[in-house]
Amino acid sequence: MEQYRTRSPQYGPRRDRPRPPRQPVPSQAGRGAGGEPVRAARPPGPRRRPAPVRRPAPAPAPAAGGLPSPRLPNPRLTGLGSGLFCAVVMFLLGALCSALFGASLTAYGVLFLPVSVLTALWVRRGDLMTAPVVVPIAFAVGLLPVADGEDGTGGTLMGLVTALATQAGWLYGGTLVAGLIVIVRRIRLVHRRRTAGVRPPV
Secondary structure (H helix, E strand, O other): OOOOOOOOOOOOOOOOOOOOOOOOOOOOOOEOOOOOEOOOOOOOOOOOOOOOOOOOOOOOOEOOOOOEOOOOOOOOEOHHHHHHHHHHHHHHHHHHHHHHOOOOHHHHHHHHHHHHHHHHHHEOHHHHHHHHHHHHHHHHHHOOOOOOOOOOHHHHHHHHHHHHHHOHHHHHHHHHHHHHHHHHHHHHHHHHHHHHOOOOOO
16 A cells, blocks of 8 residues: 655745734834833823913003103102202292392292192191191291391391391292192092001091
């Protein structure tokens, strides 16, 4: 009997058998330099609210000619500062009237009114009541270069008393204007404090 030789099976896939599908290669984007997988980033914590953006202050409205309107000075003087301001200004105005207008007391009294108004407007809120007090004192100080008197201290004092007696109308008028402005400012200050719920000081 003839013996048939058996062939050794050939390793490897046969052409007639279907090849198994290839598995997709994992992406290298999620791995680090050494091939290790990169851990997912932790979710961020609670976000902080951004700081409010401060808007710039609106520019002043232009005047009729197209140029911005100039801002008036608005200083805040203490009680002592308002007294010094009023006294120095009135003394300088008295010297000016003596040099230009021949020691005219009428011109001096007219110039005294705007100085009284500025003193009452520029004094700070805590020293409002000092304005009606320093205004008549400054009026008397400014009369020193204007008052006509003989040589010597006695003559100067007599001229000062005479000027105060003859120009009492200007003195009372400037003091009254300063007092009215101070009263109006005080009423507005108390109204603002009541609106804000703050009890005004006694």
